Amino acid sequence: MWRVAAVRVLRHGGAGAGARRAASGAAVAQLRRRLESELEDIRGAGTWKSERVIASRQGPHLRLAGGGAGIINFCANNYLGLSSHPEVIRAAVEALEKFGAGLSSVRFICGTQSIHKDLEEKIARFHQREDAILYASCFDANAGIFEALLTPEDAVLSDELNHASIIDGIRLCKANKYRYKHMDMQDLEAKLKEAQKHRLRLVATDGAFSMDGDIAPLREICQLAQKYDALVFIDECHATGFLGPSGRGSDELLGVMDKVTIINSTLGKALGGAAGGYTTGPKPLIDLLRQRSRPYLFSNSLPPAVVGCASKALDLLMESNAIAQSMAAKTQRFRSKMKAAGFTISGKDHPICPVMLGDARLASVMAEDMLDRGIYVIGFSYPVVPKGKARIRVQISAVHSDEDIDRCVEAFSEVGRKHGAL
Ligand code: PLP
Numbered sequence: 001m002w003r004v005a006a007v008r009v010l011r012h013g014g015a016g017a018g019a020r021r022a023a024s025g026a027a028v029a030q031l032r033r034r035l036e037s038e039l040e041d042i043r044g045a046g047t048w049k050s051e052r053v054i055a056s057r058q059g060p061h062l063r064l065a066g067g068g069a070g071i072i073n074f075c076a077n078n079y080l081g082l083s084s085h086p087e088v089i090r091a092a093v094e095a096l097e098k099f100g101a102g103l104s105s106v107r108f109i110c111g112t113q114s115i116h117k118d119l120e121e122k123i124a125r126f127h128q129r130e131d132a133i134l135y136a137s138c139f140d141a142n143a144g145i146f147e148a149l150l151t152p153e154d155a156v157l158s159d160e161l162n163h164a165s166i167i168d169g170i171r172l173c174k175a176n177k178y179r180y181k182h183m184d185m186q187d188l189e190a191k192l193k194e195a196q197k198h199r200l201r202l203v204a205t206d207g208a209f210s211m212d213g214d215i216a217p218l219r220e221i222c223q224l225a226q227k228y229d230a231l232v233f234i235d236e237c238h239a240t241g242f243l244g245p246s247g248r249g250s251d252e253l254l255g256v257m258d259k260v261t262i263i264n265s266t267l268g269k270a271l272g273g274a275a276g277g278y279t280t281g282p283k284p285l286i287d288l289l290r291q292r293s294r295p296y297l298f299s300n301s302l303p304p305a306v307v308g309c310a311s312k313a314l315d316l317l318m319e320s321n322a323i324a325q326s327m328a329a330k331t332q333r334f335r336s337k338m339k340a341a342g343f344t345i346s347g348k349d350h351p352i353c354p355v356m357l358g359d360a361r362l363a364s365v366m367a368e369d370m371l372d373r374g375i376y377v378i379g380f381s382y383p384v385v386p387k388g389k390a391r392i393r394v395q396i397s398a399v400h401s402d403e404d405i406d407r408c409v410e411a412f413s414e415v416g417r418k419h420g421a422l
Contacts, residue, residue: 046360047383052376058083058273060399062376071371072404074394075378076273079242079351080323081399082313083273092274095308103301107134108290111301119311124280126314127248127263131286134307136299138237138266138277142169144293145233145264145279146204150175155198157191157230159183159205159216166204166235175202182209185220192228201230202262207250208238211385211393213347213354215243215250222259233262238352241270247317247324271317272309276302327351327398330405334396337409342422351396354380355412356389357421363390366415373411 042048053065058078063069082088095115105111116134123132135141142165150156155176158166170177176198178191188203195201203225205216218234225232236249244252251260262285267276279289289296316323331351338345338355346354357363360381367379370392381390394408416422 046364046381060397060401060404068371071374071376072400072407073376074396074400074408075376076395076397077238077269078273078397078399079270079327079395080313080317081327081397082270082316082323085272085313085316087316088272088309088312091308091312092305093308095304095311099304099307101305102303105301106297106299107301108297113301113304113307115304115307115311116301119307119314120278122311122314123278126318127280128257129263129280130283132278132280133286133289133293133296134302135277135279135293135295136302137268137275138235138264139165139168140295140299141264141277141279142166142235143172144169144289144295145262146170146173146175146202147294148289148292149173149285150200150202152176153199155195155201157188157195157201157203161209161211162204162206163210163235163237166206170204183214183217185217185224188221189224189228192224192230195230196228201225201228202233203230204233205235206238207234207236208243208350208352210238210352211354211380213345213350213352215239215253215348215350218250218254218256218260222256225259231261232259233264234260236263236265237269238350240265241313241317242324242327242351246321267306267310267313270313272313274306274309276306276310323398327396330398330400330402331396333402334394334405334409337406338412341409341413341416343412343416346391353394353396354391355394356391358388358390360390362419362421363392366419366421367392369415369418370411373414375408375411377408 054062055065056063058076060073062071062073064071099113099115103111120132120134124130135144146156146169150173152174155178156170157178157180158170159182160179161182178195180191181187192201203221205221208215222232234251239249241247243250246252251257262279262281264277264279267274335345335353344356346356363379363381367377370377377392377394379390379392385391
């Protein structure tokens with residue numbers, strides 16, 4: 001008898017399965033209602049992020065899907081213009097052909113090729129550190145380092161405006177957590193004093209902050225770290241490749257290369273823009289990360305084409321810093337012309353040039369009007385930046401021409417006058 005019933009259940013699902021389906025149907029309907037209401041809240045709050053579709057390569061001039069050709073792009077992290085550099089693309093194609101599409105494996109099982117080792121060696125040499133380890137992204141590098149390095153006996157002191165990935169990485173670790181006010185050295189010192197009771201102290205900061213284009217006061221941070229026997233970690237995503245006399249980053253710019261212990265950075269911005277991230281620093285730390293860092297241990301190896309891009313980008317930078325210098329000159333041109341036009345630009349000397357407007361709606365309508373004039377920029381408002389500090393973030397690239405920069409300034413002046421921002 002039970003056999004007949006079992007066969008019926010297997011063939012038809014049985015009454016229980018029907019009930020389960022109905023129950024799960026109700027759960028899905030409930031989930032949908034909840035998600036739709038959450039999405040409505042986001043729209044209502046004016047913080048909905050929509051994505052424009054690009055129908056061309058990344059570069060200073062774009063074609064947007066559904067029209068919009070010849071748009072001048074001022075909102076990519078393509079600081080050195082290497083994302084579509086012919087030699088970078090050729091290196092990717094060669095790596096793809098020689099080493100295949102991917103490893104179908106994590107590094108420690110069957111996923112390390114000679115190009116991964118070569119790139120790690122090149123990154124360490126570029127930053128003048130002992131060793132380096134690759135990740136699928138800098139988000140992963142930040143997610144993996146704090147948990148692997150710090151225990152409940154230790155402390156981490158983090159700038160309140162650090163990137164989300166540093167914040168998440170710190171959340172994952174069991175160290176004692178201190179948050180100091182943005183670039184406030186008095187507050188950092190107070191927190192360092194408080195943290196003396198712990199075994200090890202790690203100060204963690206972005207080298208350059210992406211919303212404000214400001215550069216962390218690394219000289220002062222390193223002095224305090226020395227005084228209170230702490231280590232310094234910097235995230236160099238918005239510095240690697242172009243800050244400092246030879247583009248090594250904010251530690252080179254501020255003369256503290258020998259005082260910063262750990263650097264995390266990305267291959268997905270100035271260094272070719274494909275993807276990938278890394279940690280570079282003392283060899284035992286890198287060895288430990290290979291053993292313990294979860295995003296490294298449990299995620300696929302970087303694809304060869306991506307490795308090829310980054311490797312070529314580093315070669316180009318190590319041969320000459322002409323590209324970085326060209327970007328610096330263009331940044332200077334934009335910042336000085338915009339200031340002369342009457343705008344307030346936050347930060348100093350960084351290719352992230354936030355045009356400060358204050359009002360969220362103003363930032364949003366001005367960005368739309370800029371696009372109508374062929375200039376692609378993005379407005380940022382709360383909660384991405386503090387309330388009342390809405391802005392349009394302009395990012396300069398080495399491959400913008402002087403004419404591109406001047407057209408952008410002209411468009412800002414027109415749109416700014418139209419909306420009463422000047
Ligand atoms: N850290 C900072 C400061 C960033 O701006 C970003 C990217 O926006 C990341 C980390 C993450 O980098 P990736 O895109 O390589 O994950």
